[in-house]
Amino acid sequence: MRSFLPLALLVVTLPAHADTVASVASPDGAIAVELDVNAEGRLAYRVSHRGQPLIGDSRLGFILRNGRQLLRGLQLEKQVSRSHDGTWELPWGERRFVREHYNELRASFVERDHDRRRFDVVLRVFDDGLGLRYEFPKQAAMDEVQIQEELTEFAIARPATAWWIPAYEWNREEYLYARTPLAEVGVAQTPITLRTADGVHVSLHEAALVDYAGMNLAKGEDNHLRASLTPGSPAKVVRHTPFNTPWRTIQIADRAGGLVESSLILNLNEPNKLGDVSWFKPHKYVGIWWSLHLDTQSWATGPKHGATTAETKRYIDFAAQHGFRGVLVEGWNVGWDGDWFANGWDFDFSKPTADYDLEALAAYGASKGVHLIGHHETGCAASHYERQMDAAFTLFERLGVDAVKTGYVCDAGQIERQDTAGGPVVREWHEGQWNSNHHLRVVEAAARHHIAINAHEPIKDTGLRRTYPNWIAREGARGQEFNAWGNPPNPPEHEANLVFTRLLAGPMDYTPGVLSLKGRGGQPIQSTLAKQLAQYVVLYSPIQMAADLPEHYEQHLEAFQFIKDVPADWQDTRVLNGEVGDFVTIARKDRNSEDWYLGAVSDEQARTLDVKLDFLDPGRRYLAQIYRDGDAADWKTQPFAFVRQSREVTRENILALRLAPGGGQAIRFVPMAGPAKR
């Protein structure tokens, strides 16, 4: 029976005393962070917001597999502070310009004995939150570092409600969001969204996940959330010094919408490494997809095969007629006919099926200004895909296919890695270190061919689109396909959950706009018609699908007009109102015109939201083209009740948005000639 400490240290453990050794605050002073070293030489940080504790004493440190634990006997060697204020431009995005304004503290810690190993804790504090990361300098006592666990904590100091999805389950990220007291969080994926009892909104996530294991958060005692890195072997993370961890991020906002307007995650990523990326232009697309989930067509060849030359021509014609740049075709290549789910190694990423004339279709599309969108489902045979991807991208580049949707359909922890051809196949987690590198290898290879990547069943988004702007979108949540066959389908609150949780990480290819409002076997989608339109504004992505079948759009041409008009690239974004999981209204200004667009979605409740139009440009009159729920609309009883109307407005006006149960509203604001009337 012995303490966990040598006697020499025991003596000093009696007092719980800790000294604050360094501190840093946000430019506006509202957020203050302090670093402590206690008598054992253990590190902790704490965060206050407007002078009140928000994150209590939270430990920092590591358990290593190839070395002693790195968490005690540490002392501050030096600290350096600096500030930065600048503005950078997004090649595409929710806004054009991003202000990057922070105060930085670098605190260098060294072990006071043993091998005097060292690392820095770097804090960047912005007005909208902070990032914390560990930086390991090159040092003789630590070359290869095998991290068994990172002990970073987030000790939430106020009672709070949490919105979260579980980690380490058999599925990946495709869960409905749970809304529970913080105390009832189990092991959660990030981002996790919290709202304190006194109304402060917090999102915990990470930025710049590169060559490291994704961080999940496990609730320990009290309300301590602790990092739980995604497993890998021989350790969760294996790196050589020098290296940095990803940024552990804490976004803080008074309004729920403040989290959505925050650029913290992007600001904590490295600048564009790809140079000129003007070869990617945000756009909308249609494609052979919804029919596959309806099971009226199949990925596999045969009588139901969707990806035929004739069917694809039909989609190209439809796209050309209605102004969509892209046509996605799934099931176009060889490998779908077996049990691809069990064996992704059968996929051939350069070989079309016999009934699909890729070359001719690419040429046919080009003649009409339509680009095919490539599809690379891997079935999680990631190493198999890596061996073929360069040839596959070369083929696509030659054919003008400049956007590719990748897929990693398999259960959690089943990403198949094979380091050398013929070596053993081992499984990795979707959020593990190996897969974080795999995704970047794919994105960089695609960039060399001027191809953009839209990854499904992906590793989570941590803002890497700033550094790799051809990584345009991801899935990584429950998408529209669950409305085709999900049990249950997505509930009315789903969009209002996604906006304030998954979407905080980055763009999501949700594939909105199913105006037929029915899934497989006629299962109703829990949405009104207008809400499907609002999704295009509310759920940001630089590549947006019109997911429904052409024949369905022909039946709803009036509503379809909004989908045709709405852009996929923005100058600016404002969240006008919203509560996590309940409702949200977002206004965005087109990047390529003076038009503004508004989208509002509700949950299962009917609501009337009074919206000030003061986001509109001063001195201008706008024609507001309104797509709203009909007066009797209700997702359960009258989902198709829908009204399109127009009226003239200026920034002085207030609009009362009436949202039906499961409803929404979409508005396009078109500037009118001449000045606003007084």
Next chain:
Amino acid sequence: MRSFLPLALLVVTLPAHADTVASVASPDGAIAVELDVNAEGRLAYRVSHRGQPLIGDSRLGFILRNGRQLLRGLQLEKQVSRSHDGTWELPWGERRFVREHYNELRASFVERDHDRRRFDVVLRVFDDGLGLRYEFPKQAAMDEVQIQEELTEFAIARPATAWWIPAYEWNREEYLYARTPLAEVGVAQTPITLRTADGVHVSLHEAALVDYAGMNLAKGEDNHLRASLTPGSPAKVVRHTPFNTPWRTIQIADRAGGLVESSLILNLNEPNKLGDVSWFKPHKYVGIWWSLHLDTQSWATGPKHGATTAETKRYIDFAAQHGFRGVLVEGWNVGWDGDWFANGWDFDFSKPTADYDLEALAAYGASKGVHLIGHHETGCAASHYERQMDAAFTLFERLGVDAVKTGYVCDAGQIERQDTAGGPVVREWHEGQWNSNHHLRVVEAAARHHIAINAHEPIKDTGLRRTYPNWIAREGARGQEFNAWGNPPNPPEHEANLVFTRLLAGPMDYTPGVLSLKGRGGQPIQSTLAKQLAQYVVLYSPIQMAADLPEHYEQHLEAFQFIKDVPADWQDTRVLNGEVGDFVTIARKDRNSEDWYLGAVSDEQARTLDVKLDFLDPGRRYLAQIYRDGDAADWKTQPFAFVRQSREVTRENILALRLAPGGGQAIRFVPMAGPAKR
């Protein structure tokens, strides 16, 4: 955007329908277990108690690193039921005879496609709970199995309170128990104790942890507790078929005391593999230990060195004078003088320090019937210890040292493994697969030398003492030493927590009986004098220390008499009352006489407990030698207020036990000549 299932399976996922394919009940019918297979071919079990759901649908399955997930597409191939009713004898323990009465169901599942991999789910249902384990038969499609996660769930179907300590923290097991709503459990070590709102007591743990990773429990959504195996590499568990997992155990009792009286964990272990183990006899010991924690002596050599020849002789004399068989000496061997905590590889397990004459002391002890108790602190250099242990045990065996306390003092996850001399040192978790095998290698090597092992900072106890009866005790919780230097020290409720949590796993070497009631620098121990005596009955171990200094016992000879009298081996055990974390009264009958002993402990509350003496043998009169709190006793103000009194009693009597705040009571019942008066 794609489902997690191939289309072929998608079709059948729409209904959530599941079929019950097998079921089994306890001999008394109170506990019923059902196995389900749903439309996806996923397995689940559920448990009802007295007809009401206790554990809801809980998934079963595995995520593998070197193969596809093993959790879907399964079908029942066959099921076999059998029953067993027998009684076996414990060579030492809380009771002499154990009834083993259960109904068993073996359900064999096979994948309906792919490689048709197979495993059995085996359920053994007793009247006091159940065990569930997976058995993997030898099969061509699965030879080496690398388990990345076991997905076993425990979906607690009723609101409940939980008593638990966290897993994956920097410390090992030495935490105060948290008492929270089940919903607020984070990631917990096992055993974890639950009490449902309607008063059912449940302990979740495991039995027969052999060549597998220890199971922790992480709370997922709702009240689902999910297995979280302790990490290792290349996977959490690496085995070859055929193999079995440990038993996942669910103890169920109406009274808190029912959990303590349960032999479920022992019944789910294999019978004694060591044959005649009469060479180990439970006993009590004193030793050079408390002074080290008081920091008045040191493990290291020098002026404060405790383990000197002269000082050890003083303890041998004291042991001989008062009838203690053993004398533990810590700091006797070479290796303590450096920073042993950082480098356990300096320990020499056969080389005494210069001021410690091991041979002479062993002979001196033998001349007085006293045996030295060996001490092997490894500092977690487990492989280093394995290389020396056979020589060390040979030495001890020759000197009559037949019990050894081992130690693994280091932070969590820092067990040092080196597969071949000179190879890299890698760290493993205390509860990981590698360490589960290390401990058994030590225990089996010790058995060959007729030596018993008392492991500190150990892997958790899972009942292996049935199979290896020389694995006599462990620490694995916050022990008495925290009263010397802990911040905070152990609170008054600590024993009432331990009895219903840690002690459910097996014997604990708590090292009770510090009658001086003071720690380092006079820090008060939060206990009355009588409570220190009660610990000997309440906290079961076959090896019990009188932990205080000889000179302190000389000052409390009246109370010390109970420590001299109380045995360490029992015929029978009864829990007379108790509530988790509040109080408990336990009666035990001496294995080697007709005496009964009673111990009662309270938390910070004063209580009067009316106790029926109907556990006493009928027709007998007993002299009750009572050691109780004085009327004004209170751990804060009058911890030494203490009364010893005697009275005659029979099983017809009811005693009112008055326990002070932080108090307790200890009673010895000695049969008197002649029949009980009527």
